[in-house]
Amino acid sequence: MILLDYPYVSDFLLQTIIENKFEVIATKEAKQIAGNKFNNWIAEEDAARRLRDNPHTPIYTNSENSISWIQQHTQGTGLPEIIDLFKNKYKFRQLIKTAYPDYFFKAVAVEKLRSMDVSGFKFPFIIKPAVGFFSIAVYKVDSPEAWTGTVAKIEQDIIRTQSLYPKEVIDNTEFIIEQYIRGEEYAFDCYFDVKGNPVILNILHHVFTSENDVSDRVYSSSPDIIQKLQSPIHDFLAVIGSKVNLRNFPLHIEIRMDEKGKLFPIEVNPMRFGGWCTTGDLSWFAYGINSYEHFFYSKKPDWESIFQTRKGKKYSLILLDNTTGFKPEEIAGFDYDALLADFENPLHLRKIDLDKFGVFGFLFTETSEKNESELTEILHSDLKKYIQLKSGFKNAIMI
Template identity: 90%
Template sequence: MILLDYPYVSDFLLQTIIENKFPVIATKEAKQIGGNKAINWVAEEDAARILKDNPHTPIYTNSENSISWIQQNTQGTDLPEIIDLFKNKYKFRNLIKSAYPDYFFEAVAAENLRSMDVSGFKFPFIIKPAVGFFSIAVYKVDSPEAWTGTIAKIEHDIIRTQSLYPKEVIDNTEFIIEQYIRGEEYAFDCYFDGEGNPVVLNILHHVFTSENDVSDRVYSSSPEIIQKLQSPILDFLGVIGSKVKLRNFPLHIEIRIDDEGKLFPIEVNPMRFGGWCTTGDLSWFAYEINSYEHFFYSKKPDWEAIFKTRKGKKYSLILLDNTTGFETQEIAGFDYDVLLSDFENPLHLRKIDLDKFGVFGFLFSETSEGNESELTEILHSDLKKYIQLKPEVKNKELLA
């Protein structure tokens, strides 16, 4: 079954649902999203009964907003506890600490942040909501002197985003402080099949501008990345599987690999692939892997066959977040045509309402080996070249 919810459902996911007649739970939000489309609806009470009778029934959601439905409708099963175990980063760290005995982490209540003495901590460290999403209120702290300024930024983030997502998605009442791992960051989609075996559906390199960058601007996948990391990732998933009994369960996981090649998990997101139908859809645009079908039909990608036709190619997911320095109300528009002209082979453009969600959209692209400069440029871009300012703001800028 599928739980559809806001903020975004892609046309590709909807098409997949309709073509496969996947059952969709008839919540108010899903009915609004589905509209008059020919969707195989299942009543909420029937869905709840099915899940209680068989908690290993395959279920997927496009949005963390749906977690509250699971929490409310599957009491008496292991599902609420499993989801909370993954969503709460502090609980997850405790779950796997035997595999990472030297890893430092500590929980702290939001109201205690300003009074907390961090002078004895090892720097740098990372602070983020114990339950979070979209790199909101995530910061790297390099020194005791930077602590007060970081708290001010976190408080600003809380005010700015508290009305955008429900408590199950972002809960700013508790934070986790954990050691900073130097190395490369990756994200991947996977699932555990009906026998509890993990299957990897895509692996992406999360690229940053610097060590202090915590943004989500560029994620890139390639045959080389998947070939290099699939084996250690499967080993890591084996650790998770040994701690939690997972059957027919999808996950989106972020990891960091240090200079010695050791894999450290950053966060594990249950019941879904990448948010906003991003990484799940990218697998299709890049490799013609329909991640949603693979999960529900328990299929494994034939990577050897796929890679033969993707040599020398890199596939990227680009978040067009507002780094222009201008507030949302000062921006009149975004020139998507100019953006597309800056890329060798745009695969798909997803326009998003800036006023409502604070981002301009997402771009999926294919880049040939040797042309990676287009990715470097967008990674470092403040996006000012693509925006149109409102007349009164433009005039003010000219006079400044």
């Protein structure tokens, strides 16, 4: 079964549902999103009954907004507890702390941030919502002197985003402070099959401009990245599987690898792949892997065959977030054609309403090894070159 919700459902996911006749739970939101595209609806009460009868029934959601549906309709199945265990970073770190005995983390209520004395903490450290999404209110703190300014930024983030996502997606009442792990960051989609075995569907390198960068601008995948990370990620998933009984369960996970090659969890997102149908769709554009079909049919990618036709290629997911310095009300438009012209092989462009969601869109690309400078350029770009300003603000583009 599929549980559709806002803010976004891709055409690729919709087409996959239609072609495979996957059952869609007939929520109000799903009906609004799909209209008359489907004839394979399942009533909410029937879906809930099926999950209560068999909590291992395969279910996938495109959006964390639908977590509230699970919490309301599947009490007694164990699903709400599993979801909360993964969504709450503090609880998840408690779960696996025996595998990371020296790892520092601490929960703190938002109203206590300003009065907290952090002078005795080891710097740098990371602070972020215990339940969060989209790198919102995530900051690296380098010194005690930076604490007050960081708290002020967090308070502004809370005001700015509290109406955009439900509490189940972002809960700013509690934050987690944890040690900063130096190393490379990665994200991947996977699922645990009917027997509880993990299956990896993609692996992406989350690239940053510096140690202080916490943005989501560029994620890149390649045969080399997958081959390098596949084995240690399987070992990491084995730790999770030893703690939680997962069957027919999809996950989107972000990790960091330290200089010794040990993986540390950043966040584990239950019941879905990457938000906004990003990483799940990228697997198709990049490798011809339909992640949704693989999950529901319990299929495993034939990586060796796939790699034979992708040698020397890198596949990237690029978030076009508003780093221009201009407010949405100052911006008349975004020159998507100019953006596409700056890339060797754009695979797919996803335009998003800036006024509603604060981003211009997502771009999926294929890049040859010799041309990786295009990824470096977009990583460091403030995107001003693509901005069309409203009358009265045009002189500001030169500042």
